[in-house]
Amino acid sequence: MIQKPKGTIDILPDISYKWQYMEKETQKILENYGFREIRVPVFESTTLFERGVGDTTDVVQKEMYTFFDKANRSITLRPEGTAGIVRAYIENGMSSLPSPQKMWYAMPMYRYENVQKGRLREFRQIGAEIIGTASYLADIELLIMANEIIKNFNLPEVQLKINNIGCHKCRKNYQEELKKFVANNLEKYCETCKTRFEKNPMRILDCKEKMCKELNKKAPIILDYLCEECKEHFEGVKQTLEKVGIDYEIDSKLVRGLDYYTKTVFEFVSQQEGYTILAGGRYDALIEQLGGQSTPAIGFAMGEDRLINLYEKYRGENIKPKVADLYIASIGEEADKRAIKIAQELRKKDCYVEKDITSRSIKAQLKYADKQKIKYIIVIGEDELKSEVIKIKNMKTGEEKNIQNGNLVMKIYDYIKNGESV
Ligand code: ATP
Ligand code: MG
Numbered sequence: 535m536i537q538k539p540k541g542t543i544d545i546l547p548d549i550s551y552k553w554q555y556m557e558k559e560t561q562k563i564l565e566n567y568g569f570r571e572i573r574v575p576v577f578e579s580t581t582l583f584e585r586g587v588g589d590t591t592d593v594v595q596k597e598m599y600t601f602f603d604k605a606n607r608s609i610t611l612r613p614e615g616t617a618g619i620v621r622a623y624i625e626n627g628m629s630s631l632p633s634p635q636k637m638w639y640a641m642p643m644y645r646y647e648n649v650q651k652g653r654l655r656e657f658r659q660i661g662a663e664i665i666g667t668a669s670y671l672a673d674i675e676l677l678i679m680a681n682e683i684i685k686n687f688n689l690p691e692v693q694l695k696i697n698n699i700g701c702h703k704c705r706k707n708y709q710e711e712l713k714k715f716v717a718n719n720l721e722k723y724c725e726t727c728k729t730r731f732e733k734n735p736m737r738i739l740d741c742k743e744k745m746c747k748e749l750n751k752k753a754p755i756i757l758d759y760l761c762e763e764c765k766e767h768f769e770g771v772k773q774t775l776e777k778v779g780i781d782y783e784i785d786s787k788l789v790r791g792l793d794y795y796t797k798t799v800f801e802f803v804s805q806q807e808g809y810t811i812l813a814g815g816r817y818d819a820l821i822e823q824l825g826g827q828s829t830p831a832i833g834f835a836m837g838e839d840r841l842i843n844l845y846e847k848y849r850g851e852n853i854k855p856k857v858a859d860l861y862i863a864s865i866g867e868e869a870d871k872r873a874i875k876i877a878q879e880l881r882k883k884d885c886y887v888e889k890d891i892t893s894r895s896i897k898a899q900l901k902y903a904d905k906q907k908i909k910y911i912i913v914i915g916e917d918e919l920k921s922e923v924i925k926i927k928n929m930k931t932g933e934e935k936n937i938q939n940g941n942l943v944m945k946i947y948d949y950i951k952n953g954e955s956v
Contacts, residue, residue, distance in 0.1 A: 541647065541655025543839070549846075551855045556841060557640055560660050560683050567679045569638040569662050574618035576642070580608040586617030586824055588793020590734035595726065597645040611644035614792065615661045616817065616833055617824070623665055624826035633666035640838070652809040652840045661814075663833035668818060670770035672832055673798045674778070677771075680812055680834055681780050684802050689844050691805040694781060697788040698768040699736070700760050701796050702819060708759035709735050715753050722749060739789045755786040767797055794820040798832065804844055811844065812836040859950045861903035861911045862889040865896050869914040876912075879943045885950065904929060910950050926950075 538544060545553055561571075580600050587593050599611040612618055619637060622628070628635055640660045647653045662679065664672050677694070684692050700708060712735050716723065720731060723738065727746050730737040739750055760768065775782050782800075790799045790813065799815030814834025821829040860880065864873035870890075877889045888908065890899045896913060903911050912926050923936040926949055937945045 539655070541649040541653075543654065543656075548855075549842075552845065552850070552853055553838070553842060555853045556687070556838065556845065557660070559686055560836075561638070561640075563679060563683050563686065564638040564660075564662060567636070567675065569636040572619055572622065572637040572639050573641070574615070574622050574639070575612070576644075577609045577611050578618055578621065580610040582617050582621055582824070583610050583613060586620065586794060586820060587614060588734070590730050590737050591793050592726075592740075592791060593645060597647055599644045599646060612641070613643055613645045615639050615641055615643070615659060615835060616663060616792075616794070616820070619663055620665075620821055620824050620826070620831075624821065624824060628665075629827055629829060634672065635665045636662070637665070638662045652807065652837070652843065654839055658838040659835040660838055661833060661835035663831060665821070665831040666829055667832075668830035670767050670774070670798075673767075673771050673816065674774045676814070676832055676834060677775065677780065677800065678778060680800075680802065680814070680836075683836065684812060687841070687845055688849060689804065689811075689841075690848055692811065693783055693803050693805055694800060695785040695788055695803060696771065696775075696782050696798065696800040697756070697785050698760060698764055698771075698797050699756050699789055699795060699799055699815075700764050704759055704761035704764055705736070705756070708754070708756050711754045711759065712736065712738070716749075719749050734793065736789050737793075739787055740791055750787065753787075756789075757784075757786050764797055771798055790815055794823070800834070804840070806848075807840070807844060809840055810837070811840050856886065858886045858888045858906065858908045859910065860885065860887045860946065861899075861906070861908040862887065862914065863896055863899040863903065863911060864890055864914040866916055866919075868919055869916065872919065873914050876914075876943055876946070880947060883943075883947055885947065912946065 583598060584594055593613045598613055601609055603609050619639065623635065638661065640658065642656055642658050644656055647655055649655060662676065664676060681694065713731065716731060716735060716738060720728065723746050724741065724743045727738045727741050738746065739753065741747065788799055788801060794817040795815040796818045797816040800813065801810045802812040803810050812834055814832070816832040818830040821827070821831060862873045862877055864870045873889050877887045880887045888906070896915070900911065909929055910926055911929060912924055914924065918924050922939050924939065924942065925934050926937055926946065927934045935949065937949065
C-alpha cells in the first residue's frame, strides 16, 4: 500500500472541523485589526528564499525542498510565507497603495526537517505582515493581536518572549564582539556553526546543538550593544506592553531562525510542550534586499499544527462538530422523489439536511442517522405519501409529532428550528 510521505499528516473529517474552528476564530481577529488575506504560490524561484530567508540559515542550508522543473529552473516549495509575500508586494507595485499594508495568510509550508514532536515536513502556518511602518506602535499592534489570538484559545501557560536584535548599524559592533567570544572556542562548535562564524555569526546563537548551546551561555548579549534608535524602539515596545497589561519575558538569546529580522523579535512559547507556537519580528531591510524600495515591516507566523495539538490536548472537548438538523428516510421511488424535494427546499432555507442516498432499508437508514446523532428524523414511505400527516421524531427524547401535509416544508422548518415549542 502506498503511504503518505514522511512528515505529512492527513487531516480527516473527524478532526478537520477543529482546524476550521481555529482558522475561523483567528481570521475573525485578524480582520478586526484590518488585515486582508493574501495568497501566493506554493513554489517560487529558489533564489528568492536564498536571498530572502538567508543562505546561512538552517532553513536554506538544510531544509528546502528544491528541484529543477522541466525547463531546468531551480524551484523551491515555500518554507515560509514572508519572502513570497514581499516578492508579491514588490512585483505588484503595492508600495503605491495606502501605507501600511496589512495582510494575513493561511498556507502550508514545506521544510525537510528531522521529523519529531511538533516538527513536520508539510505544516501549516497562519501569519500576518504589516508593511510600511517603522513605528514601535506597529510592533505593539501586532503583539496585541498575536496575544489576542493565543488568549482566545485559552491555552495553558503560553509565555511571550521578546528581544531586540538591533539594526544593521549596531549589529556590526556586536557581531565583532560575538566573533571574538566564539573564536576562543571555535574548534568546539559544530561544523555548521564554523561556517556561520564568518558569514553570519549571530546565527550561532540559534544553533540547536547541545554543545553549541552550552558554549553560547556566556556569549555577549546584543542588548548591551544597541544604538540609540534601537534602544528607544525597544523601550517603547516594553513600556507599552506593560501599560496594556501583556506579560512578557526578555530573552536576550532569542535571534530567530531566519536571517531577515531586525530590532524586535518575539515568540509565544508553550511551557507545557516546550515549543514555540507563534513567532515573528521586524524585517526592515528585507524589502530593499529583495529589490524593492527601502520599506520597514514586521510580521509573525503561527504554527497551526502545533496550535491544534495543544488545543486537542487541553481544550479539545470544547468544540463540537456540526450535526444535521434533520434526516429524511425514504423507501420507494415516489417517496425518494418527495424526500429529494423536501431536502432541497429546506437546504435553500439554510438547513443542514441529510437524506438517504443508498436505497437501503429504513432500519439501516435510521441506524445511520442515529450514529450521526441527528436530532430529528422524518420517514417517508407509501403510507406517508397517502396520508394527510407526516411524523417527525426527536431521536433524543423519542417524542413524535404529527405534521399536517399542507405547507409541509415550512412546518418542518419551524419545528426543527424552534423545536418542540411549535
Ligand atoms: P524552530 O526554531 O522551532 O525550528 P523556526 O524558527 O524554524 O522554529 P519559524 O520559521 O519562525 O520557526 O516558524 C514559525 C512557527 O511555525 C514556529 O514557531 C512553529 O510554530 C511553526 N513551525 C515551524 N517549523 C515547523 C515544522 N517543521 N512543523 C510544524 N510547525 C512548524
Ligand atoms: Mg526551524
